[in-house]
Amino acid sequence: MRRDVRSRHFDAMGTTCSLFARDADLAAAELWVRRTAERLTRFAPDSELSQLNGHVGEWRKVSAELESVLRASLDAYAMSGGLVNAAVLPAMTAIGYTRPLAQGAGVATLDRAGPLPPLPVVLEVRQGEARAMCGIDLGGIAKGWMADRLAEMLGADCLVNLGGDLRTIGEWPVEVAGTTLLLRDQAAATSSTRKRRWGDVHHLIDPRTGLPAQTGLSEVSVVTSTAFEAEVVAKTALLLGPALAPAYCAGNALAWWLGR
């Protein structure tokens, strides 16, 4: 390990998390990840997000964290031209993704499969409150948002890896698609249809159809300025497919890899 770096590894959000820093309380950082993940998960019925999802159409008080991630989801929708859409929970339920995959996948009924509604139409956020008109799944948006917040909390010279969503402050060598890059205050993320899949079904929903995406790309890795941006750009590129993704990445990423 370089430069007297301390590290901490743990499982959270159904994935593996790794934190690297020289002068930071990594135990406190792990606790923050666990508490924030508990707040933002759709799988726990008593989570703050589940409370919002369970009261469709009602204004609900939300914490500063949930408010911030909900606003980030609206930003992601705008940045991606609607391809990153947090109003995806009904589609996730339709394909059988009703619980953490470690507990086994549910049955894909596809009974309510169809194009997703525009997020700004079904999600309103104001200071301390939010109203959802359909189920919200924050998924990778929350992961990227958390990586950015955590890096800010850890301060100078840290590297955060939350299930493949990387954010660096300072200079760190990290592997992206088999190449080692020196990320300086930058971030990376990978979007894929190769993981979280069961049978012919996978978790990455194309909002234009409400069904698992079939675009000709199966995995995209990108480097951007923040983990939130990396999440949005990687998923958008994957959903755009091989014809449009190269030009999109050239305009929105600092490095990219497109895999079929």
Add this chain to the structure above:
Amino acid sequence: MRSLLLKAVATALTIGATAASAVFVTAHLKNPSAPLQPTVLTVAPAVQTTSETPITSTYAS
């Protein structure tokens, strides 16, 4: 007589090879499972590659 026979054989071979290649090319216009070109990581000037050992990596989860 012999030169005429040679010309006929050469012409027949040429026509046969042309026809065979035309059939082959039209049958292989596009391979949908072919990898994207290029398949390597594209890196803008704002990002540097390094020979250092990576601390961690991005991956799908």
